Amino acid sequence: MTDTTTPAPERVSGNAVTVSLGTEHFTEANEVVREAFELADTVEIERAFAQRYLGCGMPAGKALKIHGVPGNDMACYMDGGSIEVFGNAQDQIGNTMNDGLIVVHGRCGDAAGYGMRGGQIFVRDGCGWRVGIHMKQFEQKCPAIIVGGDAGSFLGEYMAGGVIVLLGEPGAYLATGMHGGVIYLKHELADADVPSGLVQEPLDADDRATLRTLLGRYNELFVDELEAPVDTTGAGFFRLRPASSRPYASMYAN
Known part of the structure; x- marks a missing residue:
């Protein structure tokens, strides 16, 4: 079954954010990761399913x-x-x-x-x-x-x-x-x-x-x-x- 939940950054500690990508398209997934980096210097991605360009230009x-x-x-x-x-x-x-x-x-x-x-x-x-x-x-x-x-x-x-x-x-x-x-x-x-x-x-x-x-x-x-x-x-x-x-x-x- 396709996961249609839109991922969103979620703060888990003082300087770390976790994001669950699921089957989100790589364009939206990378946008969420960029938003997460605005909140913290460390981003932890869960359930990465082949999204391209993660960490591009980091x-x-x-x-x-x-x-x-x-x-x-x-x-x-x-x-x-x-x-x-x-x-x-x-x-x-x-x-x-x-x-x-x-x-x-x-x-x-x-x-x-x-x-x-x-x-x-x-x-x-x-x-x-x-x-x-x-x-x-x-x-x-x-x-x-x-x-x-x-x-x-x-x-x-x-x-x-x-x-x-x-x-x-x-x-x-x-x-x-x-x-x-x-x-x-x-x-x-x-x-x-x-x-x-x-x-x-x-x-x-x-x-x-x-x-x-x-x-x-x-x-x-x-x-x-x-x-x-x-x-x-x-x-x-x-x-x-x-x-x-x-x-x-x-x-x-x-």
């Missing part, structure tokens, strides 16, 4: 907690703050994300972090296809995606910067067109499986420091859901990076 200082399954483009253009999903997330979370934190207590769909320019995405379980596609970084902004399970095909496709950490197995066509950034793989690739134009290497001290920070945060975020904490020393990890800083130089006139 600034620093705001927090969104989502129970249910948010729809596509959650946190698109996000510019700070934090979003925590207590369940699975659909496609394109963090699309063109500029800053902030996304935590998914489950898995996410395709194209998470598309064009991501800053911030961090932590996914407890696996992810779909084309996660991290066109990730980039500039000066002090270095986006990061940490995936606790297996990844679909084209992980890190056309990646231009940033960091991806994969604890599970990669899918086919790993890092196709990658020309910047680094992917840390828990499982070593066979020489024949290392993509053309990329190199697989052991970690150095800087790599280990990066993994210690990111995996330590992963453990903190999912402490009650892991059978055992993830080893943060970087043992067993390998670094995948472009062999050249200008892999397409031959395609352009000097």
Whole structure:
């Protein structure tokens, strides 16, 4: 039976508001969330049923907690703050994300972090296809995606910067067109499986420091859901990076 009840913000504590979305259309649902943020810095969504664009453009200082399954483009253009999903997330979370934190207590769909320019995405379980596609970084902004399970095909496709950490197995066509950034793989690739134009290497001290920070945060975020904490020393990890800083130089006139 269709839920026709129009959601409305309801204050539950001094600086937190809860909203129950049900099957409300995403346009009205996002309007209610915006109204709730006028009342408090933290909004908790109950019964999210695939509403798109939740947390779109959210600034620093705001927090969104989502129970249910948010729809596509959650946190698109996000510019700070934090979003925590207590369940699975659909496609394109963090699309063109500029800053902030996304935590998914489950898995996410395709194209998470598309064009991501800053911030961090932590996914407890696996992810779909084309996660991290066109990730980039500039000066002090270095986006990061940490995936606790297996990844679909084209992980890190056309990646231009940033960091991806994969604890599970990669899918086919790993890092196709990658020309910047680094992917840390828990499982070593066979020489024949290392993509053309990329190199697989052991970690150095800087790599280990990066993994210690990111995996330590992963453990903190999912402490009650892991059978055992993830080893943060970087043992067993390998670094995948472009062999050249200008892999397409031959395609352009000097």
